[in-house]
Amino acid sequence: TQLLEQSPQFLSIQEGENLTVYCNSSSVFSSLQWYRQEPGEGPVLLVTVVTGGEVKKLKRLTFQFGDARKDSSLHITAAQPGDTGLYLCAGLNLNDMRFGAGTRLTVKP
Amino acid sequence: KAGVTQTPRYLIKTRGQQVTLSCSPISGHRSVSWYQQTPGQGLQFLFEYFSETQRNKGNFPGRFSGRQFSNSRSEMNVSTLELGDSALYLCASNPSGPGLNEQFFGPGTRLTVL
Numbered sequence: 001t002q003l004l005e006q007s008p009q010f011l012s013i014q015e016g017e018n019l020t021v022y023c024n025s026s027s028v029f030s031s032l033q034w035y036r037q038e039p040g041e042g043p044v045l046l047v048t049v050v051t052g053g054e055v056k057k058l059k060r061l062t063f064q065f066g067d068a069r070k071d072s073s074l075h076i077t078a079a080q081p082g083d084t085g086l087y088l089c090a091g092l093n094l095n096d097m098r099f100g101a102g103t104r105l106t107v108k109p
Numbered sequence: 110k111a112g113v114t115q116t117p118r119y120l121i122k123t124r125g126q127q128v129t130l131s132c133s134p135i136s137g138h139r140s141v142s143w144y145q146q147t148p149g150q151g152l153q154f155l156f157e158y159f160s161e162t163q164r165n166k167g168n169f170p171g172r173f174s175g176r177q178f179s180n181s182r183s184e185m186n187v188s189t190l191e192l193g194d195s196a197l198y199l200c201a202s203n204p205s206g207p208g209l210n211e212q213f214f215g216p217g218t219r220l221t222v223l
Binding site for chain 1: 113151152153154157164165199201209210211212213214215216217
């Protein structure tokens, strides 16, 4: 059982659609990170959220950290084929880092 | 600046053998962490090194070990390989280390154990 549950596991959408992926846990984290990983590459850090209720925007991506610091969501507006990849969330506490299994997103042109 | 580099990129070994993977962090980064990524378990933290000292260790057996050199380059060793060790092994470096808060990942070494 993963400490961080990500949903959905797989998502296939058309270019231009909006989507939301979720990262849920029963544990509290001091901060939470989102990464995107493309085939043959390592994960690339997209954002770190630290404060409960925090919302961060990165162009068409909006990240939210739950009030209780146990969950997070990533919303993508007007998805593009370049958004295709594996989206991973990671919860951090001091020197402990746990990753979710990821959401594999495919955006079709 | 060059990114994190890992060598080799691909490796095939047989059960019982041992393997050493290498990681060169981004210039100036002194913290290096190692992760194992498999389809079943996802990304799991192995260990972190800072200034040649192991700072943190994940929940892996003693067959998995590592070290860091004075130039911050790191190596990871797996002895007595098992089929389940087949995975993508990722290395990450941190500019403000020690810690796991800001990591830059390399492309990984894909290890296949036959």
